[in-house]
Amino acid sequence: MPDAEFRVPIFFEYAATMAWAMSGAVVGVRKRFDLTGVFVIALLSSLGGGLVRDAIFLQRTPVFLVKPIYLLLVAAATALIVIFTGPLTRLLRADTVRKLVDVIDALGTPAFAVIGMQLAEDRQIATVGVLFIGVVNGVAGGLLRDVVVRDVPSLLRPGQFVSLALVLVCGLFLVLTRHYQVSPIDAAWITVATFFVIRLLAVRFNWRTRSIGSGALPIDVGPDANDADEEQS
Numbered sequence: 088m089p090d091a092e093f094r095v096p097i098f099f100e101y102a103a104t105m106a107w108a109m110s111g112a113v114v115g116v117r118k119r120f121d122l123t124g125v126f127v128i129a130l131l132s133s134l135g136g137g138l139v140r141d142a143i144f145l146q147r148t149p150v151f152l153v154k155p156i157y158l159l160l161v162a163a164a165t166a167l168i169v170i171f172t173g174p175l176t177r178l179l180r181a182d183t184v185r186k187l188v189d190v191i192d193a194l195g196t197p198a199f200a201v202i203g204m205q206l207a208e209d210r211q212i213a214t215v216g217v218l219f220i221g222v223v224n225g226v227a228g229g230l231l232r233d234v235v236v237r238d239v240p241s242l243l244r245p246g247q248f249v250s251l252a253l254v255l256v257c258g259l260f261l262v263l264t265r266h267y268q269v270s271p272i273d274a275a276w277i278t279v280a281t282f283f284v285i286r287l288l289a290v291r292f293n294w295r296t297r298s299i300g301s302g303a304l305p306i307d308v309g310p311d312a313n314d315a316d317e318e319q320s
Contacts, residue, residue: 109129109167135230197225
């Protein structure tokens, strides 16, 4: 698809960056980090996916190093969360804050996926590659955030079909723009809305993935585990 035919407005990326930065800042506050720590987590959440996308897949200078506005957006999101931490703590319970983070993630994840697919299309990457880069761009920020705060990444745990839903809506975006000639901005909003609805339905009806082989295999089947069992016996 030619470059000129495939454009999502830049404000879409700014909004996604702000959303993910606020999500990361909330997590940093919940972990009781200081100002620097909260900013770092906000930075990883919002720009980590773009960093992986640019440095590994597209082999270009990460966009936040070229355009300072991204760092300013992260700083603004961090400042907002830090300033309103007191009122939020008094008004919201822990489970409410967690749901707030989930809502922000549900909006930011597909938005970043769309952006990643746009940039992959610009490089004339094959369809499978476009889809893969979109998914990575959508989930890498949250993955890095969870790793740094020492949580098991939600992407790897049994949960509510986040990665599967993201693959589905990325495919939907490509179908809309390529086969039905829907404008990129309209297709982007449809993609975000579809992902958001799927997430809400998954929460409402508790649609969840399940762990593979739960209870069927020992935790560690390597030689070290066998040696440990022999020593204990």
